[in-house]
Amino acid sequence: MIAAILSKPARYAIVSLLASTVVTASPGLAGDIAVRDALGREVVIADTSRTLSIGGAITEVLVALGLEQRITGIDSTSTYPPTAVKDKPNVGYLRQLSAEGVIGLNPTLILAMDSAGPKQTMQAIESAKIPLVLIPEKLTEQGLLDKIRLIGHAMNADASANCLATAVAEDFDQLRQLRAKIDRPLxxxxxxxxxxxxxxxxxxxxxxxxxxxxxxxxxxxxxxxxxxxxxxxxxxxxxxxxxxxxxxxxxxxxxxxxxxxxxxxxxxxxxxxxxxxxxxxxxxxxxxxxxxxxxxxxxxxxxxxxxxxxxxxxxxxxxxxxx
Known part of the structure; x- marks a missing residue:
């Protein structure tokens, strides 16, 4: 009844305040990590134990790095691998997120593609003081390798991320060799x-x-x-x-x-x-x-x-x- 009476901005403010209290009380990991995200912001991360993954590629990378147990929720584009995501709470489509749904999972970290939205929701999340790392979507080979390393660094898993990035780079090398055999591009x-x-x-x-x-x-x-x-x-x-x-x-x-x-x-x-x-x-x-x-x-x-x-x-x- 109260939610129906309050305006949407007021509901966001209340949810944000509650979430901020929860996050502050969360135990941190040993040593904070600082990353620079898609907007050039330096984000300090103290706890990755309840990471919300917003973006199918982010979720794939987290699972490939062996970090699926830290994923507290996903978005609707996160469909692979099915066995790792089938029981995860889903916050909806990455461009149509609700602040209540995201903040209500009490994440200690949010990793989201830089296309996540809408803008009002992202502002409410930032107001809740939850560490939010926006991952740049650069549609190039190097962009993908950088994405893997950024996600790994945010999760304090640099060695694993470098391992995966190296493997993907080798796959791109194989692909180039295959393309070299094409005489007439279609x-x-x-x-x-x-x-x-x-x-x-x-x-x-x-x-x-x-x-x-x-x-x-x-x-x-x-x-x-x-x-x-x-x-x-x-x-x-x-x-x-x-x-x-x-x-x-x-x-x-x-x-x-x-x-x-x-x-x-x-x-x-x-x-x-x-x-x-x-x-x-x-x-x-x-x-x-x-x-x-x-x-x-x-x-x-x-x-x-x-x-x-x-x-x-x-x-x-x-x-x-x-x-």
């Missing part, structure tokens, strides 16, 4: 969704653009940044040799819909029936499995590389980087 269009006949396609400066390039392709859409809806004429003009998309539990862009679409039906992709659908976090998450995801895309786009792709054994999957 034009690939990434379609996020196809709703009422309208395609939402990825342009530059997106995770989709980077994964296309990592897999040895060329983004067929290069006239804009981000994701935008495009019409049939633009689809035909882009001349994609292949269409790439993600598999989801609902609203999935299926191959049959692609082949029947009046715009895509006139493209080389439809003529040659080249349609690739993969798990969204695996394909676009930019976590430790990214080189393996790019390898799988390359093997599908270029059947002649199938045997060489089969020799690509991801180091990140087998590296023992736990303390």
């Amino acid at each position: 034009r690939v269009m990434f379609v996020m969704s196809l709703v009422n006949g309208q395609a939402m396609a990825a342009g530059r400066n997106t995770a989709a653009n980077e994964i296309i390039e990592l897999s040895g392709g060329v983004n067929a859409i290069d006239g804009y940044d981000g994701y935008k809806s495009i019409n049939d004429e633009a689809i035909v003009a882009a001349k994609p040799d292949a269409v790439l998309t993600i598999r989801r539990s609902r609203d999935t862009f299926e191959a049959d819909a692609f082949y029947a679409h009046p715009g895509f039906a006139l493209t080389p992709a439809a003529k040659n029936r080249v349609f690739v659908a993969m798990d969204g976090l695996y394909l676009l998450g930019f976590g430790p499995r990214t080189p393996a995801a790019a390898r799988d895309v390359a093997a599908t786009l270029y059947p002649q590389l199938a045997s060489q792709a089969g020799d690509f054994k991801p180091k990140a999957a087998s590296a023992v980087c736990r303390p």
Whole structure:
């Protein structure tokens, strides 16, 4: 009844005050750790025992470092590995977080992608004095390695993080060797969704653009940044040799819909029936499995590389980087 009467800012203030009291009473680890996050802020961390992970890649890294027991909660993009996340409290989608849900878990540390939001929620979390480290999402090979090391440093697990980063770097090296065998890069269009006949396609400066390039392709859409809806004429003009998309539990862009679409039906992709659908976090998450995801895309786009792709054994999957 009281929550219904109070305004939203007032509820945030009360929840923040309570959470601040809880965090202050939490036992700290031996020695504080200082990290610089995506906003250039120096964040001092005293206790990682109840870490809230907001971002699928962050959760993957934490588990790969053997720190799943410290994860007190996750967001809805944290779906891998399923056995490690299935019983974790979920605070919802990383861009639509509620302050009550996040603060209510009493985390001693929050690791979140820098795209987490909304802004009002993030301000309420900071007001609660909970250490918040925003992890930069730099969609490059080096950006991924830096992400792993930053997460590891925040968790006082630098040695494990360096181990994992080294393994991922070796996977990128294997991927480069595979790409070197490609004679003619294909034009690939990434379609996020196809709703009422309208395609939402990825342009530059997106995770989709980077994964296309990592897999040895060329983004067929290069006239804009981000994701935008495009019409049939633009689809035909882009001349994609292949269409790439993600598999989801609902609203999935299926191959049959692609082949029947009046715009895509006139493209080389439809003529040659080249349609690739993969798990969204695996394909676009930019976590430790990214080189393996790019390898799988390359093997599908270029059947002649199938045997060489089969020799690509991801180091990140087998590296023992736990303390």
